[in-house]
Amino acid sequence: MKFNVLLLALVLVGQFVNAQGINRGKMDPQTTEVWEPIPPKVNIVDGVPSDAIVLFDGQNLDSWVSTNSGDATWDIIGDAMQVKPQTGGIKTKESFGDCQLHIEWTSPTVIKGEGQGRGNSGIFLMSKYELQVLDSYESRTYSNGQASGIYKQTAPLVNACLPPGEWQTYDIIFKAPIFNDKGVRTHAATITVLHNGVVTQHNTEIWGTTEYMGLPQNNAHGDLPIMLQDHGDLVKYRNIWVRKL
Amino acid sequence: MKFNVLLLALVLVGQFVNAQGINRGKMDPQTTEVWEPIPPKVNIVDGVPSDAIVLFDGQNLDSWVSTNSGDATWDIIGDAMQVKPQTGGIKTKESFGDCQLHIEWTSPTVIKGEGQGRGNSGIFLMSKYELQVLDSYESRTYSNGQASGIYKQTAPLVNACLPPGEWQTYDIIFKAPIFNDKGVRTHAATITVLHNGVVTQHNTEIWGTTEYMGLPQNNAHGDLPIMLQDHGDLVKYRNIWVRKL
Amino acid sequence: MKFNVLLLALVLVGQFVNAQGINRGKMDPQTTEVWEPIPPKVNIVDGVPSDAIVLFDGQNLDSWVSTNSGDATWDIIGDAMQVKPQTGGIKTKESFGDCQLHIEWTSPTVIKGEGQGRGNSGIFLMSKYELQVLDSYESRTYSNGQASGIYKQTAPLVNACLPPGEWQTYDIIFKAPIFNDKGVRTHAATITVLHNGVVTQHNTEIWGTTEYMGLPQNNAHGDLPIMLQDHGDLVKYRNIWVRKL
Amino acid sequence: MKFNVLLLALVLVGQFVNAQGINRGKMDPQTTEVWEPIPPKVNIVDGVPSDAIVLFDGQNLDSWVSTNSGDATWDIIGDAMQVKPQTGGIKTKESFGDCQLHIEWTSPTVIKGEGQGRGNSGIFLMSKYELQVLDSYESRTYSNGQASGIYKQTAPLVNACLPPGEWQTYDIIFKAPIFNDKGVRTHAATITVLHNGVVTQHNTEIWGTTEYMGLPQNNAHGDLPIMLQDHGDLVKYRNIWVRKL
Numbered sequence: 006m007k008f009n010v011l012l013l014a015l016v017l018v019g020q021f022v023n024a025q026g027i028n029r030g031k032m033d034p035q036t037t038e039v040w041e042p043i044p045p046k047v048n049i050v051d052g053v054p055s056d057a058i059v060l061f062d063g064q065n066l067d068s069w070v071s072t073n074s075g076d077a078t079w080d081i082i083g084d085a086m087q088v089k090p091q092t093g094g095i096k097t098k099e100s101f102g103d104c105q106l107h108i109e110w111t112s113p114t115v116i117k118g119e120g121q122g123r124g125n126s127g128i129f130l131m132s133k134y135e136l137q138v139l140d141s142y143e144s145r146t147y148s149n150g151q152a153s154g155i156y157k158q159t160a161p162l163v164n165a166c167l168p169p170g171e172w173q174t175y176d177i178i179f180k181a182p183i184f185n186d187k188g189v190r191t192h193a194a195t196i197t198v199l200h201n202g203v204v205t206q207h208n209t210e211i212w213g214t215t216e217y218m219g220l221p222q223n224n225a226h227g228d229l230p231i232m233l234q235d236h237g238d239l240v241k242y243r244n245i246w247v248r249k250l
Numbered sequence: 251m252k253f254n255v256l257l258l259a260l261v262l263v264g265q266f267v268n269a270q271g272i273n274r275g276k277m278d279p280q281t282t283e284v285w286e287p288i289p290p291k292v293n294i295v296d297g298v299p300s301d302a303i304v305l306f307d308g309q310n311l312d313s314w315v316s317t318n319s320g321d322a323t324w325d326i327i328g329d330a331m332q333v334k335p336q337t338g339g340i341k342t343k344e345s346f347g348d349c350q351l352h353i354e355w356t357s358p359t360v361i362k363g364e365g366q367g368r369g370n371s372g373i374f375l376m377s378k379y380e381l382q383v384l385d386s387y388e389s390r391t392y393s394n395g396q397a398s399g400i401y402k403q404t405a406p407l408v409n410a411c412l413p414p415g416e417w418q419t420y421d422i423i424f425k426a427p428i429f430n431d432k433g434v435r436t437h438a439a440t441i442t443v444l445h446n447g448v449v450t451q452h453n454t455e456i457w458g459t460t461e462y463m464g465l466p467q468n469n470a471h472g473d474l475p476i477m478l479q480d481h482g483d484l485v486k487y488r489n490i491w492v493r494k495l
Numbered sequence: 496m497k498f499n500v501l502l503l504a505l506v507l508v509g510q511f512v513n514a515q516g517i518n519r520g521k522m523d524p525q526t527t528e529v530w531e532p533i534p535p536k537v538n539i540v541d542g543v544p545s546d547a548i549v550l551f552d553g554q555n556l557d558s559w560v561s562t563n564s565g566d567a568t569w570d571i572i573g574d575a576m577q578v579k580p581q582t583g584g585i586k587t588k589e590s591f592g593d594c595q596l597h598i599e600w601t602s603p604t605v606i607k608g609e610g611q612g613r614g615n616s617g618i619f620l621m622s623k624y625e626l627q628v629l630d631s632y633e634s635r636t637y638s639n640g641q642a643s644g645i646y647k648q649t650a651p652l653v654n655a656c657l658p659p660g661e662w663q664t665y666d667i668i669f670k671a672p673i674f675n676d677k678g679v680r681t682h683a684a685t686i687t688v689l690h691n692g693v694v695t696q697h698n699t700e701i702w703g704t705t706e707y708m709g710l711p712q713n714n715a716h717g718d719l720p721i722m723l724q725d726h727g728d729l730v731k732y733r734n735i736w737v738r739k740l
Numbered sequence: 741m742k743f744n745v746l747l748l749a750l751v752l753v754g755q756f757v758n759a760q761g762i763n764r765g766k767m768d769p770q771t772t773e774v775w776e777p778i779p780p781k782v783n784i785v786d787g788v789p790s791d792a793i794v795l796f797d798g799q800n801l802d803s804w805v806s807t808n809s810g811d812a813t814w815d816i817i818g819d820a821m822q823v824k825p826q827t828g829g830i831k832t833k834e835s836f837g838d839c840q841l842h843i844e845w846t847s848p849t850v851i852k853g854e855g856q857g858r859g860n861s862g863i864f865l866m867s868k869y870e871l872q873v874l875d876s877y878e879s880r881t882y883s884n885g886q887a888s889g890i891y892k893q894t895a896p897l898v899n900a901c902l903p904p905g906e907w908q909t910y911d912i913i914f915k916a917p918i919f920n921d922k923g924v925r926t927h928a929a930t931i932t933v934l935h936n937g938v939v940t941q942h943n944t945e946i947w948g949t950t951e952y953m954g955l956p957q958n959n960a961h962g963d964l965p966i967m968l969q970d971h972g973d974l975v976k977y978r979n980i981w982v983r984k985l
Contacts, residue, residue, distance in 0.1 A: 033463070033768075033771075034462050034463045036709060036710070036768075036771065037394075037402040037461070037463070037464070037465075037710055038392035038394065038395060038402070039392055039393050039394040039405060039710060040392050040393055041393065042393065042405075042678065043390075043393055043409075044393055044396070044405055044406050044407060044408050044409045044450075045408050045409065046408070046409045047408045047409065047410045047448055049410065049412070049446050049447065049448065052447060054408075054410070054447070054448045056408070103675065103681060105448070105449045107447070145288075147283035147284055147285050148284050148285055148286065148287065148288055148289055149282075149283065149284040150283060151289070157282040157283070160284060160287075160289055161289050162289060162495070162924065163289050163290050163291070163292045163299075163301070164288075164289045164290065164291045164292065165292045165294065165299070167294070176444065176447065178442065178449050178452055180452075180681070183673065183682070185593065185740070188532065189740075189897065191593060191670070191740065192673070192682060193945065195453070197423065197442055197452070197453070199421065199444070201294050202294065202297060202299070202352070202421065203292055203294065203299045203350070203493070204350045204423050204493075204495070205289075207423055207425075207442070207495070208440070208442070208453045210928065210945050212947060216282070217279050218278070218279045218282070219282070219526060220282075220526070220527055220529060248448070248449075250407070250449070250452070250675070250679075250681065278523075278526075281523075281526065281954060281955070282955055284955060287923065348920065348926060407679065425926070428918065428927070430838065430985065433777065434652065434985075436838060436915070436985065437918070437927060438700065455683065455700050457702060464771060465771070465772055465774060494920075495920065495924075495926065523953070524952050524953045527884075527892040527951070527953070527954070527955075528882035528884065528885060528892070529882055529883050529884040529895060530882050530883055531883065532883065532895075533880075533883055533899075534883060534886070534895055534896050534897060534898050534899045534940075535898050535899065536898070536899045537898045537899065537900045537938055539900065539902070539936050539937065539938065542937060544898075544900070544937070544938045546898070595938070595939045597937070635778075637773035637774055637775050638774050638775055638776065638777065638778055638779060639772075639773065639774040640773060641779070647772040647773070650774060650777075650779055651779050652779060652985070653779050653780050653781070653782045653789075653791070654778075654779045654780065654781045654782065655782045655784065655789070657784070666934065666937065668932065668939050668942055670942075685943070687913065687932055687942070687943070689911065689934070691784050692784065692787060692789070692842070692911065693782055693784065693789045693840070693983070694840045694913050694983075694985070695779075697913055697915075697932070697985070698930070698932070698943045706772070707769050708768070708769045708772070709772070710772075738938070738939075740897070740939070740942070
């Protein structure tokens, strides 16, 4: 009877020992359950996660300031904001590091110029790392300068651009670079981008700042605003939200 | 005059040399343009990228076979397929490695059971690495066993589950593990998941196979089918496409 | 002549423009030079880098305390320290995160026991992540529990153990896990190990704490002491230094 | 008594169930043991691992050919080989991908020139990715061009150079880039370097080829020879071995 009880106990915990007394991989299935911590609940209302900070919902530019100085003065047209050329970029009042950023954009239907001259703007994570915004629909420029490219670094895996006038989405997962107390970068920034639902950057390591001229730089910094570029073209943005990761 | 021309030439190429004759970072902006290769164009029709392999569009299960043997016999209901309990899982005829996978699922509105007993299924990348499918809407189970979890490994960052009956999306970016010719894993598999548009796994390293009992295993293998699990619950799937990366 | 000078200037800066006026990759070689910051100079005296913190040089245990309480009381024998069984482990007074750790160890020549019973000790980075120390020379135990293994996680690539009594080296490069302000681990710890000059772990992701029983844990923490384990065997250590990275 | 036996059995397997009947992490310690595969045994004879391919042991250049054409004709002086200026670099007959490379070098004691002009050579992994060899002892050049730098990319963490004439070691762990069948790089190359025992590169991502002029390139390729550069200076190498990883 003692034996039976022992056997019962062993069976109960899913435990079997082989002839050499060595157990190799069998276990109580409960032992690989992890119950804590509990992932926080996120509700999704009209496509916006409940833990997101809404940066622009079509109402106003209250979350933004000009990169020159003072208020953001880009135009609000319908549910979108539009670059106001020559007024400078706009940046969030709040600073961000690791984040998920959802943003929608469209390039002007009145096509002017070629390559970099067509519907050019940009999303600067931490005000330093540019994910290119450009009308790259049936328009050729350098590969690492087209839409969904990490500017002057890494071309997108594919060109998923929609025609001018159509709304396009970027779903961005960004990890900020980390610097130690000596100012040495110990972890590079990385970025994943889905452009209109298609992966165009996948955990791409960002080499440093995305410079127009010269090599990427890597000076230590903390969290910084998200910046949208005024490149002189009438690019529109809408439905912008960010989740801190 | 010679001087002027030299100066002009230098200015033209954006070139400035400091007092020590050392140039530190100024350059012709064209020199950091990369023109080749050209990212392939992808069109998006009804949300499906043109380079995707459609695994299920509501018509039939021609891309699938049963994990038992023979044809896949899950039910087609409307534009969805539904698990047929006790018939076994289904897996793609084609094998995949690195990929982007889009898949939609919904759990039964007739709620039975708790925790793992509620709307349980699973998506097995390479038939080995399970992204959990489960009704985790206001239902508690172990964190690394809930929807969007890498089963018995890594809990999702958040619980982005929708209520039973609502269609939910997984947008998955998966990198296959790489093994050398000695069978040693040199690169772990990684996975990024957006669940209903919210990042729940971000370049998560997959430790090995996702076992019900015991530790992850890492035996060398090549590309393998994607598998959907029959866990006895009436989970439905629809709109499944995959892009090889 | 003007033309010649222009040509000269362009040649001087290594600049060539093709027929379409598009420059693709040629540039002044100086433009990819990065002069700042200047890597700090490290001198190496008797094999010890000048920026290292010497944790043990054979003189005393002043950099250590007992994991029980009070002073470290392990024995000093020659230029080595030896585990004093049943007195508990020892840990550094100072805390460390990212670091390079050099440590030498030897297992007892009087062999007793088998497997885990033979010359067992361990180096716990951050007091939590164990790099196994064990006499694995012609002695079999579980692969993820042998010398150079991340205990109960990842086996070493090879068994580079020397016979008992010979001094062995570990050159360890460790990156600490990073947690965000919600306590979520955003970067896993990684470890690279050269065992007697042979790479045994290469940027291995550490899953979490190295538990004797159960799954790895990942509760947020900051820098912590390095700990050496008392497993009851007369393992000796010497020549221990660490560099903060 | 029945209860006692049950308790005993549970204790034997290290199994405890809490009041809710939920087991959270306790388990038989054997269940996290991984016994297979068994890491292969490596013996170390005179510092050389038994699984290494010796590329140069002071005897001859039989493992090398000239990068121009024909036999390698660098001079053998004592146990070292010395660059023969103007004859071109030398490369291994065998090709390599992932590897651990040990190599020793010394720069000429007759110092001539400054910066890049002093004891310049280089180790090209896969004939494409240069780890700089340079007399950087109390000699200034651009940071990403000094000894232990990934040429024109990433400066070393520290300057661990020894004076001219002293033998210096590089212990290199290199992972080759991986390209998919479309020629897209899916995994960047990485490199870890210990220079005279001090970590100078730690899992550094290599952006692409290390160009003298222009940006890194990333065209698909397989395994390739290791190449040593003739930069016109009388740099010597000795004790070169490589282990395929």
